[in-house]
Amino acid sequence: MKEVYYLAAPDGVNTIKPYAVLSLEGDSGGNPWKGLRYLFQIGLYVSMIDAPTSELDSLTTSIANALDKQLLEDEVISSCVALFQGQIGIDIIDDQRDTVQRNLQLSVLYPKPLAEVVPITSDxxxxxxxxxxxxxxxxxxxxxxxxxxxxxxxxxxxxxxxxxxxxxxxxxxxxxxxxxxxxxxxxxxxxxxxxxxxxxxxxxxxxxxxxxxxxxxxxxxxxxxxxxxxxxxxxxxxxxxxxxxxxxxxxxxxxxxxxxxxxxxxxxxxxx
Structure with a gap:
């Protein structure tokens, strides 16, 4: 990736490719059972020249390998688990930006902290x-x-x-x-x-x-x-x-x- 943007990429066709646009689709609201769950969309943009489908496939595989079922930790967000949900729809050709776009979906889970993990033994x-x-x-x-x-x-x-x-x-x-x-x-x-x-x-x-x-x-x-x-x-x-x-x-x-x-x-x- 040359750049990763939030919500939207800058206007113009000269944006260095490949780049990604990250947007938040929504959250589950949270409850004592499963904590919070956020859905993100990752838009991948590659040049229309030189086999864009192969490049998109390679980037998709890299993102899945890097994020799927991985524990993400940070001083601000504490810890969360990422789940790669796959591709959304089909690849989109954008003549104005001279790009081919692929949308991916990612779930980010913030489990409710537990003092001790105790398996259910009552049943x-x-x-x-x-x-x-x-x-x-x-x-x-x-x-x-x-x-x-x-x-x-x-x-x-x-x-x-x-x-x-x-x-x-x-x-x-x-x-x-x-x-x-x-x-x-x-x-x-x-x-x-x-x-x-x-x-x-x-x-x-x-x-x-x-x-x-x-x-x-x-x-x-x-x-x-x-x-x-x-x-x-x-x-x-x-x-x-x-x-x-x-x-x-x-x-x-x-x-x-x-x-x-x-x-x-x-x-x-x-x-x-």
Missing amino acids: PWLTALTAWTQQALGADWSVYSGNWPPEPKTNSILWRITEMNATPRGSSAYELQKKATAFIQAKDSNQKHAALMQLVESLAAAVKIPIGADDRKFARVITPQVNTRTSADGYAATGEGPLTVTLSRRVSSLAEEAAAPLMQFVHYESHI
């Missing part, structure tokens, strides 16, 4: 699914439950429960189902796709996963499904990731009560 199914995923993918991946930490590792998986329902099965039992969705962050699309396929195959082969510390409680794995059209990244409170799976288990209310501590005897001593 044993989610905890079990997180532990199972960690074992399936190995030490090269980090697996989180419920929400992304402020600074997630580059190769990481986030599991979140999105739906639950219970269906009566007789007078003293019911079938409990929980739908979970996974969000994936990786260095590139190849690693993301490989992890996605590995999880789908592992879930299908597993049939059931343990949800108890004693390995005597299991949840059946139902319909692991890849969502090819999703654009969710896990920073919003709602939405499904690129992988969803339903876990199911038949629960007896009597058995659940029997698992709780029982009163063995009552002793009363009067001091009247």
Whole structure:
């Protein structure tokens, strides 16, 4: 880049190329779940002479490699995470400026600071699914439950429960189902796709996963499904990731009560 401008480049066709124009498209407003999210547009401008498409492709790759999933730190803005969103529309020819323009989109995330990152442990199914995923993918991946930490590792998986329902099965039992969705962050699309396929195959082969510390409680794995059209990244409170799976288990209310501590005897001593 010869120059980077904010909002607009100077008038005239003599501006040294290639240059970029950075503009803010808006923000999410922020909430306790995900902090602030800003959307930026990066306009790339190259000369119409000497293979502009090849130069734009090269600049696009350089920007993606430099900014995507990178932690940006500064004394003023503290820290934020950049996510490269790709190209917007098609390349535009500007005869007046003697340039070819390509617009890119970049998300900048300011997570809400947390004193300590604590995984969700109140839902044993989610905890079990997180532990199972960690074992399936190995030490090269980090697996989180419920929400992304402020600074997630580059190769990481986030599991979140999105739906639950219970269906009566007789007078003293019911079938409990929980739908979970996974969000994936990786260095590139190849690693993301490989992890996605590995999880789908592992879930299908597993049939059931343990949800108890004693390995005597299991949840059946139902319909692991890849969502090819999703654009969710896990920073919003709602939405499904690129992988969803339903876990199911038949629960007896009597058995659940029997698992709780029982009163063995009552002793009363009067001091009247």
